[in-house]
Amino acid sequence: MRPRSAAAAALAAVLLAGAAPRETATHTSGTFKLTVPSGPLISGSRVAVGASGVAGPFSLALVGAGRLEGHDFLAPRVDAATNATLIGAARNAVAYSTLHIVPPPAPARALIAVASYDNGIALHDPKTFALLGYAPIGGAPGDVAFDARGGIYAPATDGAVLTRIARKPWSLERVGGVPLGNEVAVDARTGDAFVTNRDVNGSGALTRITPSGGVTVVKTGDTAEGLALDGRGRAYVGNVNDNSVAVVDTKTMRVVRHLKSVARTFGITLDDERRRLFVVSNMSESMPGDGGRVAAIDLRSGRIIAQSVRFAFPLGVAYDAARARVLVTDEGSDSVQVLDSKTLRAAHAPLRTCRTPWRPRIADDRLYVPCARANAVDVFDLRTLRRVRGAPFTTGSFPLGVAVWR
Secondary structure, three states: OOOOOHHHHHHHHHHHOOOOOHHHHHOOOEEOEEEOOOOOEEOOOEEEOEEEOOOOOOEEEEEEOOEEEOOEEEOOOOOOOEEEEEEEEEOOEEEEEEEEEEOOOOOOOOEEEEEEOOOEEEEEOOOOOOEEEEEOEOOOEOOOEEOOOOOEEEEEOOOOEEEEEEEOOEEEEEEEOOOOEEEEEEOOOOOOEEEEEEEEOOEEEEEEEOOOOOEEEEEEEOOEEEEEEOOOOEEEEEEOOOOEEEEEEOOOOEEEEEEEOOOOEEEEEEEOOOOEEEEEEOOOOOOOOOOOOEEEEEOOOOOEEEEOOOOOOEEEEEEEOOOOEEEEEEOOOOEEEEEEOOOOOEEEEEEEOOOOEOOOEEEOOEEEEEEOOOOEEEEEEOOOOEEOOOOOEEOOOOEEEEEEEO
């Protein structure tokens, strides 16, 4: 943000004296930009403040409520909307950014949570899709999930922490020892959260986080990504780079079985009643091999019993149990493939959606599709397969996951 007057520049120099390089405190001749979320921040959020347009280190000062921990801004708990101003100083340059801080949503309020890689957790109203605010977690969330009470779980895909957000009272807790998180799911029976880890000491892994904060990690294969939980105490983890699915006993946190899967297994979903696992081969048409398909694995025999035709570049998958349909996002054609779960043949024409659809989620008879390069979430009524009014709705930058709580 550019200084509005010489007085503003002078204020920055005074505020930053002693914290910034000496030249900045006495000779400000240019500007740079602080990178922070553009929308309202939910109180209690942790914002990693970056900078662009500047070479070398920069210092920060704060005017208003909240506090700084290095280059992290911790938003205060507020009961009414308020503002805070960040002032950055680098060699011969200053930067300004005003942050708008809003109260947290009520504990019983229904929410849509979107894991935005660049902005943190974006919270929306499920009826109107209006943005309520952002809850940055101090890193880039790879996915998001709710527990039975509406608590929010988000792993950092670029760090080693899981953020848990309690609703009553609203509070953020950072649980360490959860490196490079991809997908997250919460077991409604136990309250345990599970996160697939891209790499833990050279291997993909699954991490369990108990309600008390206990952390247990088990290695599963090469580059863990997709995740599904059943009702029998089993977690299924797709290993992208060794073409397998690891079956983990969630009580003992031991791998009890490896299933042969498709090449580059990315998205996975489960038909728990029929004991079928649906897996997506995240390969484009231009990549060599016979990938780019969706397959059904029979969990009793461990064999692949059906495969789809090849798609442009399939990625994520969800199972519509009410209609026995498998819904697959295709980032190569910006579409959702609608397949019969028994044959994996087309059950409906593909649904056109926004750019680069990622992990689909089903809630309240609706399909939610985060579109990474459109900065939007698309929504379809599963009864009609028509787009819901108001969709796609704008959300944070580069959304990767979505969850709904009512």
